[in-house]
Amino acid sequence: MAKIVAFRGLRYNLQKITDPNLVVAPPYDVITPDLQEDLYRRDPHNMVRLILGRINPKDTESDNRYSRAADEFDQWLAEGMLVRDAQPSIYLYDQEYPLEEGEMVVRQGFLALTRLEDFSSGMIKPHEKTLTVAKADRLNLIRACAANLSPVFTIYSDPCCVLEALTRKERERAPDLAVADDDGVRHRLWQVTDPSLIAKAQCLIENKPLFIADGHHSYESAIGYRDEMREKHPDFSGKELFNYVLMYFSNMEDKGMRIFPTHRLLCGLEGFDPTALLVGLSEFFHIEQVQIAASSRAGRRQVREKLKERGRHGHVLAFYCGGDTLHYLELKDDALMDRFFEEKSPRTLRTLDVCVLHRLILEELLHLDPEVQESRAYLKYVRDIDEPFEAVLAGEAQAAFLMNPPCLSEVRDVANAGEKMPQKSTYFYPKLLSGLVINPIFEGESVDDFPMC
Structure with a gap:
């Protein structure tokens, strides 16, 4: 079964960030060169500087986009631009957007840590082939920053929509963060620290297979980083943070779930x-x-x-x-x-x-x-x-x-069969923003350090 845990996320300090809309960014693989430059101009603390930094002609093995991302990350931590939540949490994350017909829909989900599992276990299932260059790029970034800067997007099946019902009251309060992206999608985030609600979310997910919708490269890179850290720490217990990855979970029965071609x-x-x-x-x-x-x-x-x-x-x-x-x-x-x-x-x-x-x-x-x-x-x-x-x-x-586009049932059936579609077969929409929550992978910490109150 998949292992889901709460964690102490890193988030932008809203007392120091005047406009959070200016610091978030779309996933690295949809950022064009023009958008990259635009994001750089919006704010000196925009997430693009971490997830997709500029490449300079004079880059070296010791001075490159990854080392600069690590330096920026460390500086933001030292300046208090990023602050860590005091309590272990999961984070409800909703995205509201219009369909072509004009109807507004909401895709609901939540963020938590998930224990990394090899695909051979059948617990977490890919549906798409990955590219070697892209995996190396993401692995270099994890090595440099020791953090999951963006979540892996997974889907599960729950026709009864149990978690949506359980979290309805949480979503009735004002979100802890609300921003809009360049496509007009509204993103809302709620921190949840209630141990009973977190336990119910864990029980629900641990009984279901997970299908990677987006972030195959990031997931495989996280496995690569885990394996490197296990070699470095041969006495690992399995509970170290490098054994986990930041993940977003959404119900494939959610009416806000869309795949674009x-x-x-x-x-x-x-x-x-x-x-x-x-x-x-x-x-x-x-x-x-x-x-x-x-x-x-x-x-x-x-x-x-x-x-x-x-x-x-x-x-x-x-x-x-x-x-x-x-x-x-x-x-x-x-x-x-x-x-x-x-x-x-x-x-x-x-x-x-x-x-x-x-x-x-x-x-x-x-x-x-x-x-x-x-x-x-x-x-x-x-x-x-x-x-x-x-x-x-x-x-x-x-x-x-x-x-x-393929339909969700095709994605599920291919993944269940242990097969993979060609690269770039699916475009799940809306895209998850980077910069809402970061998972720091601090050496010496384990999930046992995050006891529920």
Whole structure:
């Protein structure tokens, strides 16, 4: 069973931070270079300086983005910009945002520490492949700062919504922190120190499998750090803080839970011929060529809605390579995917839209093997429906593949089968902010140092 514990989180000192909206940041992997610079300008204590510091041309092994993050972190602690809560706590964390139709919804969850488990235990389950470079980056950051600066996002299933009911009264009081991000999502945080409520949350989660929704790289890096620390401390008890990781938990039955699609851009592929590709695609797909208003926001949204509608009845992608012409690709027969998977592979994985793209189109027809795909030498990933069209029209991409997102049941089924989707298969929304709560991994401390009152 997963082991959940309360902890003494580090948080911004609101007596010294004039506007908390200016110091929080989105996850490191959605921060563009332009946004990074903007976050740097907002406040000298913005979290971007820790989670995604600038890279300088003169960086060395001893002076780099990680060492500078550690120096900033230590300085903020010394200045009292970050203060540690006195009592072991869990932290309720809600995110309110509008759906496309205008309805406001709230995704509820909470933050706590979770004992790190190898995936082989089956207690915590990934659903997505990770990238070696990204894991090394996050591991270097943990080594430098000895802290979980951002939470790993996990989901669990509870159709009865027990924890939501138990914490309703806590959420009725004013939040301890309320901020809004650049997308207009409202983030609210409540510190909970009530031992009975914490115990109920522990019992609920410890009886359920956990599925990593976001933060695969951070979780695997935390395991790597744990293993390094265990070698350094061979007499470890298992209760040291390096055996735990900061985690956010949310119920997959929550009506505020959404997955957005991640579209693929093809860039810089030598000899790419869209006409020849369409000929190859015709063997596997029913292809419908349509005229669209590619430079119009309204036209692009019509494509998104049409793709969503077609996806309810089969496996459909859209292929765009310029002008006002778009091709919808509908897989002729699910059995066509059998040749690209081992016989034991689950049906859910074989027929995922993202696997159809990566295995059949990218690997089989465009000859981009998995290693090349992982290197991102020819692929870029974007979320907004405008970006694929803008990139192709501007000549920044050769073509774009537009996707529907997987549904939660597919994520669950793939993870339960012990399989993984291609990288960047899911985009859970809203993203968790960095800077609400930090978990410091102080040597010499253990979870036994956080007794409940």
